[in-house]
Every structure is written in structure tokens, then in C-alpha cells.
Amino acid sequence: MGIVSLSLVLHSPLVSPYHSQTRPIRRSQFNWFQAPIPARTKHTSLSIIRAQSGARKEEIVIVGAGIAGLATALSLHRLGIGSLVLEQAESLRTSGTSLTLFKNGWRVLDALGVGDDLRNQFLEVQGMVVTTAEGNELRSFKFKEEDESQEVRAVERRVLLETLANQLPQGSVRFSSKLAKIEKIEDGNTLLQLVDGTQLSAKVVNESLTSKFTASRMSAKYLFLMFMNFQQIVIGCDGIRSPIAKWMGFPEPKYAGHCGLRGLAFFPGGHKFEPKLNQIYGRGQRAGIVPISSTKVYWFVCFNMPSPGQKITDPAVLKKLAKELVTNWPSDLLDIIEHTPDDTLSRTPLVDRWLWPSISPPASAGRVVLVGDAWHPMTPNLGQGACCALEDSVILTRKLAAAIESGPAAIEDALSSYGIERWPRIFPLTIRANLIGSLLQWDNPVVCSVRNNFIIPKLVKLGPMLEHTNFDCQPLQNQVV
DSSP states (O other): OOOOOSOOSOOSOOOOSOOOOOOOOOOOOOOOEEOOOOOSSSEEOOEEOOOSTTOOBOOEEEEOOSHHHHHHHHHHHHTTOOOEEEOSSSSOOOOSOEEEEOHHHHHHHHHHTOHHHHHTTSOOOOEEEEEETTSOEEEEEEHHHHOTTOOOEEEEHHHHHHHHHHTSOTTOEEOSOOEEEEEEOGGGOEEEEETTSOEEOOOOBOGGGGGGGOSSOEEHHHHHHHHTTSOOEEEEOOOTTOHHHHHTTOOOOEEEEEEEEEEEEEOTTOOOOOSEEEEEEOSSEEEEEEEOSSSEEEEEEEEEOSSOOSOOOOHHHHHHHHHHHTTTSOHHHHHHHHTOOGGGOEEEEEEEOOOOTTTSOOSEETTEEEOGGGTOOOOGGGSOHHHHHHHHHHHHHHHHHHHGGGOHHHHHHHHHHHHHHHHHHHHHHHHHHHHHHHHHTOOOHHHHHHIIIIIIIIIOOHHHHTGGGOOOOOOOSSOOO
16 A cells, blocks of 8 residues: 655564574476366365476465465466465456555566566556655655665555466366365374365375266265375465464564545546655544556545444445545545546455564474465555565475475475564564554644644655665576476
């Protein structure tokens, strides 16, 4: 939703509190299987793609076809590793608005080979302007003046998901596959049971066993029993309310004390807004406007609430609420809200989870691991939720690609190493995003006056605020076409 507007502490590198012994790791080839969408019967079918004679086939199940899930699947694919993505919806969930990606996100998209496709569709945001609710400018910045390598664009969630998904082999995503239960079974494997009764357990399959799976129909129970002696990797990319995270012992994300209204305005004849992020600060609420293309403008309104309240989905109610919150604010904002199609409106309570050392569980448990919001949900005040999920995907897959041949122990070490490497980055960002949001949501008139007349005009420096966007990501090798 937002982009950082105040500079805070907590950007020193941390040492992860998680430790493990590592073992030698090697690389091997993967293949993937597709579990077709079953009818509500006692039978299902299985399609397996054979590897070369004598080769082992490692199977990876990714739960969730959002940004984290699709980026992880594509990262694996670029390294010659197949996976099956389970998505609970009937198709890609492409409704919604947009998200802001800074240069660290674009580095990952370039490594995945999709950066330029997306750049051609969205405007580069040149800078940021901060104003009061009365329209008085407090500060303005130009991103390139602070960091020549900085790159900021707001992209439509729909386009980003479709771009990632279109790079995957056909059949990589299994829709209408909502996870009902996850449990440990024999030999440290994990059983995934879907709401339709399907039981999935993606494993290492010996070539000599593949002939047993050539029948076009078999019971789900028999399928499960045949798989019980194999290995598996489960990657949880199932979002903020992740059932897999809950199964691993993570607490529910905590409400941050404010909610966000979002929308994507559409101007068929074009709009008048410059390619800048416009932030508007009031008392206990704030708003943002970001042009994403010549005809579309992303906007948000963030407002304090003591509790998340009931879920609201009625577009008329959401639009009315947004207008009421900014009635006396600059008229451009009201006009943007008025031009917003109903299907892009949403209201979301902002939540996060702080990964306290020695208290929070690690990112992996055996051969189950979390990526993105499933592990580290954060408030959008730094614009880093999607960027960090993209970073997670490439770091995890590179470690897996190097570990796969050596078996379960090396794989578990690779998953543990991923969590150890990522924690010192994720933990401070989550805290900083929360604290910045809290400061910007001040409603005390005296404190807001100090913010507007002293802190923002005199103390805020853009350079330090953007240091967290530094992330080196080399292109993924051995790309599969």
C-alpha cells in the first residue's frame, strides 16, 4: 500500500538466532507431476512425467498461487526443477489493485526473466511528494537523485501474477485445491489433504516404480499408500492466514491498529497525474496516489480503528466510506475514488508477525518451509511485502537446487539455511514497517503539528530510507525454455 515516509533505526545487519550443522550438497534434476482436478468421487487419476532411465525424480508441492508461490515455482523452473502449485481458487486470483515494487523486487524479476515484460506496461515512479490534508506541500524527493540505481513502479497484481504463471509449463498449477489438513506421516513425510478429499504427497520416485502409476484411475487411498515410502518438499506460500504456518506453530498475525482502503482508478481518456507517489497526511489517517499507467491510478486510504471490524465487500459501501474519510481533502483524491471500478475496491485490516528470536519457530520444519507472507507478514508502509517474497523465492530455490541430490538431510539443511539467511533481513523490516505506520497514523493534533512542521521538513532523508532496497540478485542459470 504505502512507501516509507520516515527514516527509522533497525537497519543494521543482524545475526540469525537459528543455527544448524550443514552437510555437503549436490545438484540433481527434478520433474513434476500434475494431480488433475478430481470429481467428488472416491477415485482420482495421476499423470507422471518420466525422467531419463535410472534418474530420480524429486517432487515439490507449493501451496498457494500468489506472488510468492508463482515466483518460487518459476525460480525452480528456471533452474530445471519442476513443482506442482496448489491454488484454492478456481483460477488465478487476479482481482484487486496494485503493489509497489522497488529495485530489489525488480532485480528478482530480472533474474526470473520477466522484468522487461512488466516494465513495458507500467510507469516508472520518479519521486515522492508529501502534503497535508489541506494541500500544503511538506517535502518532495526524486528517487534518482538519492540513488541512481533506484527503480520504483506500481504494478497491477493481475498482470504480475499472469506474467509469472505464463512462464510455467502447462499444468504446473492445480486449481480448486484448497488445503484442509496437513500432517506428518511415516519417514518424516507430510500428507496434504484437500477439502475435496484428495490426499497429496509429492515424493522422490524411483524409475522402477513408475509403471505402477500408469493406470488411468485409482483410489485416492491407494495413491496415498503407494507414496508413503517416498520423500517430499512442501513450500507454504499460502498467505497471511497460512494454515501451514499455523501447523508449524506460528501465531496468528497481529492487528496493527489501522485498516486500508484500496482501489485502482481508470481514466479511459488518460489522467493528468505526474509519475510520482503523492502521500497525504492527516490526523489518524493518510492517503496515497500512484499513477501506474497512462490510464490507471492506484490509491489507498489508511485509517485508525480500534479493532478490524466486520469484513466489508459491498463496493458501494467501500466507496462511500473512502469518500467520507477524505471529504475535505484535495479534490483530486475524491475524483480518483469516483473513477474506481467496483471490482478493484477492497478494505483490509493491516497485520504483521514479529519473528522474535528464540520465541518464533524457524522458517522450516523438516522438509516443510514457508515463503513470503506465510512466514513474515508485514504492514505495507515500506512497500516491501511483495519485494521480500520475491527475494525469498530465489534464495530458497538456489539452496534447494544445490541440495536435492544428497537426500533428505541435505534438503533439510538447505531449508534451514534459507531461514537463517533471511531472518536478519526480514525481522528488522517488519518492525520498521510497523513503527513507521504507527508514527504516520498519529491523531494527536500537537504531535501531528510537530510531524508536519519539523520531522518531515527538516529530519527526513530519503537516502537512508531506501537502503533496505539494496539486494543483489544474479540471473538464474540453467534456464529451462
